Amino acid sequence: MNVTPVEAKLMAIHIGLSFALDSHDNCNITVITNSLVVARKIMESHINSLQVVVAPLALKIKVFLSKNNYNTIQFWHCPNKAKWPRHQLIDRQAKESHDLSIFPSKNSYLFSRKKECDDILCK
Numbered sequence: 001m002n003v004t005p006v007e008a009k010l011m012a013i014h015i016g017l018s019f020a021l022d023s024h025d026n027c028n029i030t031v032i033t034n035s036l037v038v039a040r041k042i043m044e045s046h047i048n049s050l051q052v053v054v055a056p057l058a059l060k061i062k063v064f065l066s067k068n069n070y071n072t073i074q075f076w077h078c079p080n081k082a083k084w085p086r087h088q089l090i091d092r093q094a095k096e097s098h099d100l101s102i103f104p105s106k107n108s109y110l111f112s113r114k115k116e117c118d119d120i121l122c123k
Contacts, residue, residue: 006035006038010042013033013042017042021060027071029073033076033078034080034087042054042058061073
């Protein structure tokens with residue numbers, strides 16, 4: 001199973017935003033991403049291949065925003081070239097992570113790309 005960059009970014013936003021939405025203490029959520037295009041896909045209403053991920057998240061967002069008039073979600077754009085220290089810290093931690101995944105070929109974008117390149121080279 002190949003994971004596209006859009007899918008990988010969308011899943012990262014989905015995981016972080018779901019965690020924040022499930023916490024009962026939050027009323028202002030800020031999502032910092034290097035791709036606002038992907039973030040916009042969360043609220044798209046037309047049918048697409050990412051709806052399996054997007055639909056449940058959109059419902060959680062709707063519930064969160066309707067709970068209280070003061071609840072907000074903001075999306076900030078932070079390009080990779082900005083060299084923001086927190087972005088660099090998260091990037092380094094993600095690359096150094098040694099968490100064992102159950103299905104590495106399905107969970108790792110880099111593993112998927114490597115396998116695809118290896119398959120092409122073998123042909």
